Amino acid sequence: MTAILLFLAVVAVIAGWWLSGQGLLTKPWLEVGPAGEASAAGSSPMPPAKLGLWVFLAVVGALLALFASAYLMRMHMAHDWRSLPMPGLLWLNTGVLALSSFALHRARLAARDGWREGVRVNLFAGGLSALVFLAGQLLAWRQVMAEGFLVATNPASSFFYLITAVHGLHLAGGLVALGRTAIRTWRGLGPEQLRLSVDLCATYWHFLLVAWLVLFGLLLHG
Amino acid sequence: MSVTSGPAEAIPAAEVEDVELYHPRSWLTKYVFCQDAKVIGVQYALTAIAIGLVALVLSWLMRLQLGFPGTFSFISPEAYLQFITMHGMIMVIYLLTALFLGGFGNYLIPLMLGARDMVFPYVNMLSYWVYLLAVLVLVASFFVPGGPTGAGWTLYPPQAILSGTPGGQDWGIILMLASLILFIIGFTMGGLNYVVTVLQARTRGMTLMRMPLTVWGIFTATVMALLAFPALFVSAVMLLLDRLLGTSFFMPALAEMGQQLQYDGGSPILFQHLFWFFGHPEVYIVALPAFGIVSDLISTHARRNIFGYRMMVWAIVAIGALSFVVWAHHMYVSGMHPWFGFFFATTTLIIAIPTAIKVYNWLLTLWRGDIHLTVPMLFALAFIVTFVNGGLTGLFLGNVVVDVPLSDTMFVVAHFHMVMGVAPIFVIFGGIYHWYPKITGRMLNEAMGRIHFWVSFLGAYMIFFPMHYLGLLGVPRRYFEIGEMAFVPPSAATLNAFISIVALIVGAAQILFLFNLAWSLRHGRPAGGNPWRATTLEWQTPQTPPGHGNWGRELPVVYRWAYDYNVPGADQDFIPQNQPSPGRASPEAAA
Numbered sequence: 001m002t003a004i005l006l007f008l009a010v011v012a013v014i015a016g017w018w019l020s021g022q023g024l025l026t027k028p029w030l031e032v033g034p035a036g037e038a039s040a041a042g043s044s045p046m047p048p049a050k051l052g053l054w055v056f057l058a059v060v061g062a063l064l065a066l067f068a069s070a071y072l073m074r075m076h077m078a079h080d081w082r083s084l085p086m087p088g089l090l091w092l093n094t095g096v097l098a099l100s101s102f103a104l105h106r107a108r109l110a111a112r113d114g115w116r117e118g119v120r121v122n123l124f125a126g127g128l129s130a131l132v133f134l135a136g137q138l139l140a141w142r143q144v145m146a147e148g149f150l151v152a153t154n155p156a157s158s159f160f161y162l163i164t165a166v167h168g169l170h171l172a173g174g175l176v177a178l179g180r181t182a183i184r185t186w187r188g189l190g191p192e193q194l195r196l197s198v199d200l201c202a203t204y205w206h207f208l209l210v211a212w213l214v215l216f217g218l219l220l221h222g
Numbered sequence: 223m224s225v226t227s228g229p230a231e232a233i234p235a236a237e238v239e240d241v242e243l244y245h246p247r248s249w250l251t252k253y254v255f256c257q258d259a260k261v262i263g264v265q266y267a268l269t270a271i272a273i274g275l276v277a278l279v280l281s282w283l284m285r286l287q288l289g290f291p292g293t294f295s296f297i298s299p300e301a302y303l304q305f306i307t308m309h310g311m312i313m314v315i316y317l318l319t320a321l322f323l324g325g326f327g328n329y330l331i332p333l334m335l336g337a338r339d340m341v342f343p344y345v346n347m348l349s350y351w352v353y354l355l356a357v358l359v360l361v362a363s364f365f366v367p368g369g370p371t372g373a374g375w376t377l378y379p380p381q382a383i384l385s386g387t388p389g390g391q392d393w394g395i396i397l398m399l400a401s402l403i404l405f406i407i408g409f410t411m412g413g414l415n416y417v418v419t420v421l422q423a424r425t426r427g428m429t430l431m432r433m434p435l436t437v438w439g440i441f442t443a444t445v446m447a448l449l450a451f452p453a454l455f456v457s458a459v460m461l462l463l464d465r466l467l468g469t470s471f472f473m474p475a476l477a478e479m480g481q482q483l484q485y486d487g488g489s490p491i492l493f494q495h496l497f498w499f500f501g502h503p504e505v506y507i508v509a510l511p512a513f514g515i516v517s518d519l520i521s522t523h524a525r526r527n528i529f530g531y532r533m534m535v536w537a538i539v540a541i542g543a544l545s546f547v548v549w550a551h552h553m554y555v556s557g558m559h560p561w562f563g564f565f566f567a568t569t570t571l572i573i574a575i576p577t578a579i580k581v582y583n584w585l586l587t588l589w590r591g592d593i594h595l596t597v598p599m600l601f602a603l604a605f606i607v608t609f610v611n612g613g614l615t616g617l618f619l620g621n622v623v624v625d626v627p628l629s630d631t632m633f634v635v636a637h638f639h640m641v642m643g644v645a646p647i648f649v650i651f652g653g654i655y656h657w658y659p660k661i662t663g664r665m666l667n668e669a670m671g672r673i674h675f676w677v678s679f680l681g682a683y684m685i686f687f688p689m690h691y692l693g694l695l696g697v698p699r700r701y702f703e704i705g706e707m708a709f710v711p712p713s714a715a716t717l718n719a720f721i722s723i724v725a726l727i728v729g730a731a732q733i734l735f736l737f738n739l740a741w742s743l744r745h746g747r748p749a750g751g752n753p754w755r756a757t758t759l760e761w762q763t764p765q766t767p768p769g770h771g772n773w774g775r776e777l778p779v780v781y782r783w784a785y786d787y788n789v790p791g792a793d794q795d796f797i798p799q800n801q802p803s804p805g806r807a808s809p810e811a812a813a
Contacts, residue, residue, distance in 0.1 A: 001495055008449060008546055015445075024535065028431040028783035029527060032803075048341040048422045052414050055448070059410055063452040066496065070456060073492050074471060080487035152468040155487065162463065 003072060007065035011058055053200050057207050060170060064211055067166060068218055071159050075222060082154045083222060087143040093136040094216060100129035101209040104202040111198040114191050119198060123182045126205065130175055137168050156222050163215050167208065174204050257343035258770060259415075262350045263329030264661065267654075269350075270321040271736070273357050277312035278729050280305045289722025291703040291715075299702040300388040303372030306700060308364075310375030311398070314504065315405060316357055318646055322511040323409070323447065324353060326653055327416050327440045329661065333760035334437050336425025336778045336800075338771045340415040349415070352408030359401040368392025374700060376501070379472040379493050380485075383465040386478070395465060399458045406451045406458075416444045425759075427780030431535070432799070434758045434784040435528065438535055439514020442542040443507045450503035450546070457496035464488065491556055498549035505642050506545040509609075510538055512649035513580055516602045518784070519652050520584055522756045523599035524591030525795055527785035530583040537576035544573045554622050555629045563622040570620035574613070581610060592788070592795075596754075597671035601652030604679045605645050612641025615690065630700070633693025636686045644682045651678070651735070658739075659753045663766050664746030670738040674731050681728035688717050755796050758784050762798050 075081050103126035110118030141161065149157035181197040189197065256262060284305045287297045297305075328346070332339050340346045363370040372388030373381060373395060385391040389398070420441045424433075433441075460471040464485070472493040473485035513534075521528045528534060550558060550566040584606055593599065615637040619625045628634060651674070658666050693699075696709050704710055704718075752761040764774045778800040786797040792804035 001499060004453070004499065005547075011449065012543060019539070022430045024431065024532070026429075026431050028429070028531065029785070032782050034427045034779050034781060034802075046422070048418050051422060052342060052418045055414050055417050056410075059414075059448045059452060062449045063455060066453050066456040066499070070460065070471070070492060070496060073495070074489060077489040077492060078474075078487035080470075151463075152470070152484070155470060158463065158469040158471060162460070 001069050001073070003068040004062065004065040007061055011062075047196055049196060049200060050203075053203060057204070060207070061211070064166070064215065067159075067163055068215070071163070071218060071222070074155050074159070078155075080154065081156055081222070084144060084149055084154075084156045084160055084219070085147050086220060087140045089136060089140045089143060090216065090219075093133050093140065094212065096129050096133045096136060097209055097212055100126045100133060101202075101205045103129060104198075104205045107198050108202040111191075111195045114194075116185065116194075119185055119194065120182070123178065123185065123198070123201075126201075127175060127178050127182065130171055130178070130205075134168055134171060137164055140164070159222070160219060163219065167212055167215055170211075171208055174201070174208065177201060177204070255347065257339070257347045259328045259332050259340045259343070259346060260661075260768065260772075262346055263325050263327070265350050266324030266328060266353065267321055267326075269354055269357055270317045270325060273312055273361070274317040274321075275736075276361070277309045277317060278732060280309040280312075282726060282729050284309065285722040285725040287702065289719040289725075300372060301369070302702045303374070303700070304370050304388050304394075307372050307374055308360075308370050312360070313643065314375065314508070315402070316360065318508045318642075318650075319409070319447070319504070320353060320405075321650055322508060322646070323416065323440060323444055324350070324412055326436070326511060326515065326657075327444065328412070329657070330436055330760060331416055331419055331440060332423070333660075333763065333768060333772060334434050334758055335420065335423060335428055336759050336773070336780060337419060337423035338773060338777070340419045341423050342415050342418070345411045346415045349408050349412035352404055352411065356401045356404035356408060359397050359404060363389070363394050363397035363401070366393035366397065368394055371395040371398045373398075376494075376497060377461065378497075379461060379464065379488075379490050380474065380476060382461065383473070384478055396462065399462045399465075402454060402458045403462075406455045409447065409451060413444045413448045416440065417448070425777045425780060428759075428799075431532070432780055432783045434514070435517035435531070435534055435538070436511070436514040436758075438538050439510040439512070439517075442538050443510040446503045446510070446542050446545065447507045450500045450507065453496050453500035457493055457500070460496075461493065491553075494553050494556055495549070498552045499546075501552060502549040503545045506541055508642055508646050510542065512605065512609075512646040513538060515649050515653045516584065516605050517580075517587075518758065519598050519602040519649075519656055520587050521785050521787065522656075522754050523596050523602070524588050524593045525787045526587050526591040527787055528583070529586035529589075530579070531783065531785065533579055534583055537579045540576040541573060544569060544576070548573060551620055551625075554625045560622075567620055567622050571617070574617065577613060581606065596655075597666070597668065597675055598652040598656035598754075600672075600675045600679075601648045601655065604675070605648040605652065608640055608648060608682065609645040612637060612639075612645055616641060628693060630698055631693035632689050632697045632699055635699045636689035636693055639689075640682075640686050644686065648678075651675075654739075656754065657760075658742070659749030659766075660760055660763075661767055662743055662746070663749055664742050665749045665753060666742045666746060667738050670734055670741075674735045674738065677731035677734075678728055681724050681731065684724040685721050685728065688721055692717060752798075755794070757782075757786055757796050757798050759799055762800050 103122045107119050107122035107126060110116075110122055141164070144157065144160060149160075151158055151161050178201050181201055184197065185194060253261065256265075283297060284302060286294055287302050287305075328340070331337075360370075368389050369392075370389055371377070371382065371394035373383075373390065377395070377398070381387050381390070383390050383395055387395075389395050420433075420437060460469075463469045464471050464473050468484055470485045470488035472490055473483075473488040474490065475486040476483055517528050517534060548566055548569045550562060551570045554563055554566075615633070619628060619634065619637055655666055655671055658664075692714055695711070695714060696707070697704060697714060704714065749766065751763065751766045754761070759778055759780070760768075762778060763769075763772060780799050781802050782797060782799055784799055786792075786799075786804075788795045789797055789804055797804055
């Protein structure tokens with residue numbers, strides 16, 4: 001359970017750092033007035049959707065860390081683990097996902113400048129490359145299957161399919177959000193709204209890229 | 223952090239206004255597909271109570287079998303296992319978790335914080351409907367071939383998915399796992415709402431340290447649940463794959479009925495780690511909201527400010543954090559390394575410190591208070607007593623050497639029923655008696671409430687105290703019947719019959735409670751806006767029951783903490799949070 005404990009430790013540090021600014025040492029029974037002492041650190045100016053996404057990322061992070069924990073524990077708990085032949089295609093897929101993330105980064109910059117055309121092009125490029133990534137993952141599945149590693153052949157292959165599927169499903173969910181943002185951009189979204197929507201997509205994409213890098217490393221380690 | 227200038231700018235009121243207030247146009251969007259957190263809260267609560275009723279009937283059935291073995295031919299050993307499994311699962315997940323977080327959380331968080339609604343109302347609505355779907359999938363498992371799973375609520379592999387366990391090779395276990403996965407998805411949607419609402423939608427002046435402890439409890443429990451439920455999700459998905467696709471995540475090589483199965487090398491212990499990594503925080507996911515609600519009930523009904531508010535907040539946070547490093551104390555008999563056992567016993571006992579702080583603070587709040595023995599207060603007091611009782615036996619079970627002989631006996635059953643069954647349920651009852659007037663505008667019937675309380679309270683002790691004794695004798699849990707065991711005297715059977723009769727009576731008292739809920743809706747005494755003369759914001763709404771958007775045109779402004787009872791020099795024995803000065807009755811001088 002090391003992976004999940006490490007992850008939770010990071011979450012705890014962030015939560016602790018935030019709590020330390022919340023006036024937990026104040027004596028609320030002594031303070032009367034429209035704003036208590038810790039008012040400045042009260043409701044933060046971050047838009048709710050943005051904070052909501054970060055909380056969601058913490059949940060997804062915990063989920064992936066638990067899969068990683070299970071992976072590492074299962075690997076060492078029995079002697080039946082056989083290393084998978086990792087298809088070289090996965091390296092290419094990784095590159096495509098990085099490209100997708102980069103496109104969304106550009107979309108975010110374009111949205112900040114209010115350059116709609118740039119937002120559209122980059123959202124499209126990001127979405128397309130994410131689709132290519134998913135297709136590539138499916139292709140990688142077929143390659144692994146062709147090597148004789150089916151879902152139930154070996155724990156290594158079971159985890160390979162499971163972990164790539166979980167990551168892929170999260171990306172697919174992100175594509176739905178991306179598609180909605182793209183449609184709304186087309187229909188003419190206010191600049192403020194546009195900036196936020198694109199920002200959220202980009203954050204989610206970067207998170208999934210980092211998550212993939214970690215998971216990929218884990219799979220290579222097996 | 224001290225800020226003296228520009229408090230008005232410091233709290234962005236715009237954030238609150240940004241919440242899109244949709245207006246229900248039809249009966250369907252007002253009561254069914256509703257985005258109002260108050261309605262969603264009630265929907266959650268009613269669904270949870272409905273499925274809880276199923277769990278109650280199941281507990282009757284298993285008590286009939288234990289009390290009068292051999293009498294009821296329709297209870298087969300398989301059926302008995304299914305009863306205990308579904309009873310446990312329903313109570314822990316679908317009732318307690320859903321009712322505290324989905325029910326009380328939805329209803330109380332926006333009202334207590336002075337918000338108009340949750341920050342993502344649509345997602346919130348979705349959360350309820352996914353929860354309902356999870357419940358329906360669970361109920362469906364009663365009607366499929368082979369019936370529901372009988373694997374025990376912990377669903378330990380390998381037995382959970384083998385043919386010897388009811389539902390193991392049928393639909394039972396599949397629907398159970400699918401239902402859990404749905405529940406977790408639904409909860410995550412709701413949980414995001416509760417957390418972000420607490421962080422972003424508090425009204426002006428509502429600092430974190432002015433929040434009622436109810437909100438602190440629900441908030442911390444939600445954060446824990448968001449991080450702990452993924453562990454159940456992971457174990458459910460992997461167990462489902464083992465069952466459906468023949469993977470060997472948890473399944474070791476084994477033979478069944480003389481036949482070698484295809485599984486190889488999987489680790490049941492891995493499942494236990496994942497399950498309890500969720501399972502132990504779950505105890506506090508249920509307990510922390512209960513702690514919070516009880517603090518508010520005691521303070522209000524004893525007319526005293528809560529003793530040691532800061533300490534209470536710190537204790538809630540500390541318990542939340544610690545509960546993630548004690549999970550393996552459920553696994554002392556799994557053959558773990560003794561040093562692990564030592565580590566987890568230590569962390570387990572450390573949790574007793576913040577918990578004891580809370581108990582002392584409740585007692586000191588009561589000390590020399592003006593105690594009104596209303597029905598909510600009776601339940602709150604019963605919670606403290608019961609929680610202490612259950613907690614003390616927890617000290618027994620938290621120690622490895624004491625736990626080993628007691629493991630898998632009725633002692634464990636009695637322990638967790640006291641500490642996380644009966645105690646939180648008392649808080650739920652107390653909470654419902656307390657907030658029913660706000661939800662419906664009418665008081666619950668007092669006489670029926672008192673009967674309900676005394677039967678439930680005394681009954682719970684008559685059920686579970688003797689059960690500890692049975693456990694000490696060595697009576698194992700989960701057994702269809704004791705049969706003839708040299709170490710169990712015949713008198714144990716008499717005791718079992720006694721427990722069963724009391725259980726039937728206590729169950730009947732819950733029917734009275736449900737009748738009261740329905741009856742008082744029509745015939746209850748009109749409550750007025752603030753029948754308990756409480757300080758927190760939910761009692762200061764312009765309408766009762768609160769209208770759409772909660773607050774009319776202007777949001778309340780908070781001037782003080784939530785516990786100004788019996789302040790010297792004040793006009794009344796309580797000062798609402800939104801009242802600027804002790805003497806003034808109405809808060810019109812705000813802004």
